[in-house]
Amino acid sequence: MSLPDWLNPEKIIPISRGSTTVFKTGTWSGNRPEHREKTSPCRAACPAGNNIPDALFAASQGNFDDALSAFLEESPLPGVCGSVCYHPCETYCNRDKWDGSVHIRTLERAAADYGNAIPIPLANSGERYPVAVVGSGPAGLSAAYHLARMGHPVSVIEARDEAGGLLRFAIPLYRLPQGVFQKDLKRILSLGISINTGEKVGTKKLEEIRAKSSAVFIASGAQRSIKAEIPGLDLEGVLPGLDFLQKVRRSVLTELPGKVVVIGGGNVAVDAARSARRLGADKVEVVCLEQRGDMPAHEREWSDALEEGILFHYGWGPKRFLGKRSRASRVEFAGCTSVFDSKGRFSPSYEEDESLMLDADWVILAIGQVPDISPYRASPLAERGFVQTDPITLATTWEGVFSGGDFVTGPRSVVEAIAAGKRAALSIHCYTLGKPFSEAEERTLLGDGPGFSIHSFFHPREGWDPKSVVRFEDIESLCLDQEARRSLGRLSPVERTTGFHEVDIPLDLREAVQQAGRCFFCGTCTGCDRCFLYCPEVSLLPPDENCSFYRADDAFCKGCAVCAAVCPRGVMTMGEVK
Amino acid sequence: MVVKAQSRPAEVLRPGHAGCPGCGHAMGMRMVLRALGNRAVVVVVPSCVAVISGPYPYAALNVPMFHSAFEIAAPTAAGISQALKIQGKDDIPVLAFAGDGGTFDIGLQSLSGAADRNEDFIYVCMDNEAYMNTGIQVSSATPRYAWTGTSPMGNTRRKKHIMEIMAAHRIPYAATACIGFADDLTAKVKKAKEMRGTRFLHLLSPCPTGWKMEQHLSPKAAVAAVETNIFPLYEIFGGSEYVINYRSKGLPVETYLSLQGRYRHLRPEDVKSIQAETDRNWEELKRRV
Ligand SMILES: Cc1cc2nc3c(=O)[nH]c(=O)nc-3n(C[C@H](O)[C@H](O)[C@H](O)COP(=O)(O)OP(=O)(O)OC[C@H]3O[C@@H](n4cnc5c(N)ncnc54)[C@H](O)[C@@H]3O)c2cc1C
Ligand code: SF4
């Protein structure tokens, strides 16, 4: 039916049938957003380089398998670190500048507890290059784990009757439950790594395995207790700290009646004292050279010990052990006026007139441990009396022999041992293939290093700039919710001291999801769609089958930078038209 | 991380429109239209919305759109809505976009008439607090002290309380929303869509050009407006039942004002008086809940 002109809408009102897409507004500006993932400060601070944002994002979605898988990218021991790591990550967490850092360590433990995952293989190019590892502490296990992931046949040789180093024979159960370590260990062994226990490697054996393998990694730790020249040292009841802790972990010592005096101000001393308390000692006293604020022990360990009824005496050094019929009964101390000399060297000076006398049925001497190089005497390793390694490649002066962990650095931490093992693994891998390690490391250095990502060296993450670290200032804080860091559950001092139950109560599933949700996922795109939704030009394209990034449609993007401004994790960054 | 494919609502706004870079209106329109869906009729009247909706013969909206006269957004929407009902298409929502000038000033009496008759449409006032597309002139939505081309020393009048005016009509639904809180905005549009009668949305959408801000700051300014209680997010049902939707951080008004060049000339006592007025309004709002 044809309408008269005066009724025909086409005639009486102009009708737009075209689309504004004919206007290529992209010419208005040369600025363009770039989807550039970055590194979170927590990850840059974790010596092992743990992929925390991916792990915590998965956990926040209730997916603990993927969370565990993300931790396993860089470290074989998420359960262990989740329990005992000193968590430098949390110190650098961006949320710390807002309302308290994320409970990263505890969430790492939750991932290990609730997740199941198989470590992702890295390469098979190592197949023809067998590697031997000496020592099965965290450094040795980490090296073995990563080497196996790169295809190397790995055999670990361990002097003790069981694997684990200090994880198995020192760190007390109330901080590291046996099952947690065993679960990690089982996963490591599932990669086909063989561990020969009960074999102590000496120079001869070392030469032998060096000849049979393409490379050797030595990680025999720092477990020789320092012995002071103190009269009465050989009395019965006087024990070096590590020996004591090992006896406890082996259940050789199951009770400790009487009075216990622990000498030393470090974590080993505090662990020894707390273990003694749990073995039923009547009185436990810790005596150290330092004043209270200067003790090397961590604040938390110290305050836990105080709560458990352990007494501390600060500023005293042992003078002599007194005994009754070859058994220790008392210790005499002299007042310590300073611990270090003017050059900062350890050299305590005493005020001889001042003295302290304590009754003691047991004296535990935890005044430090050092690496023991004596087994390798007569080898090129021992030329200087200590092993010397290149800090980047961990190569020793002996061709094909690498070393790391406490054995090189002296007593440090689990995560630093893991980091050394990982570094050695990639370095050895490059060495066996005749490639320079420095290039490999450089490509995946996290922030300024020294942490790097072994996973992304083999599985590059497109569009990720590992060196740039997201700062708190890069996040739009106006858009952040407030949800303060909560303190987590712990056993009461009374519950703690009745046995070796774990002091920190692990998170339950619901809490773990909730706590993981506090993470900002700095530098990691979570697909939240904010950049997409806020684009006033409808010209930011979301990921699709062809592209896994958000990216600007060059035809229409006006370069306004709104997408970058609304990204809550600093991923979207402004650049220029390519 | 590979981002999983997700299902997204259809986009109604098209690229290529003539909004300034970083335009808060374009963001607001986009969010409103996504929530409304592509089975709808939209009315626009002269305002930045009309600039964005496209020059003849091109349209930026992917739905039938009627470009009406400045002062009659509401009755136009009412008429279209009635016509659709006569045609038996009463499931198609009609939504009118008007600017603050077209709502607070020029279209107020026709809006009042339509609201009084409780005509069936959604009215979205896109408030950028001045006549922007004609070159930044003061409107009765311009806040006190704000610079515009016609208030070079700062506006001397206070912003008209449009929500109270609409509440006085006892319409079924009136709500404030802003582009800084996309989920809240989306939920309100969806809620309005499910209701019948006159539904009013007062949408604050910062204007980088007229507010003299950097281009990327519209969403941030909108968040700041809410977090300082300058623009609280709330709903009014039936003209009397008030619900506050978001508990703000209650930040000092400087957080909001300092983002914008239009407030650069403020003296400390001006800021104080803005703070005092904001606090008073906030207390008043809480009293009504
Ligand atoms: C009581 C105590 C508590 C600690 N608590 C924490 C903590 O809470 N958090 C933390 O991060 N760190 C802690 N540490 C430190 C941490 O345990 C060590 O830094 C870490 O275990 C070092 O790892 P590693 O692999 O270098 O050496 P180790 O763990 O010492 O392992 C070395 C291994 O090599 C074996 N070995 C030695 N010589 C030979 C040889 N000749 N042939 C074959 N095998 C050999 C040893 O038997 C041992 O198994 C603690 C240490 C102690 C002592
Ligand atoms: S908020 Fe999350 S990603 Fe950011 S630093 Fe903290 S733990 Fe890491």
Ligand code: SF4
């Ligand atoms: S290993 Fe330690 S530093 Fe690294 S993420 Fe775990 S708790 Fe943090």
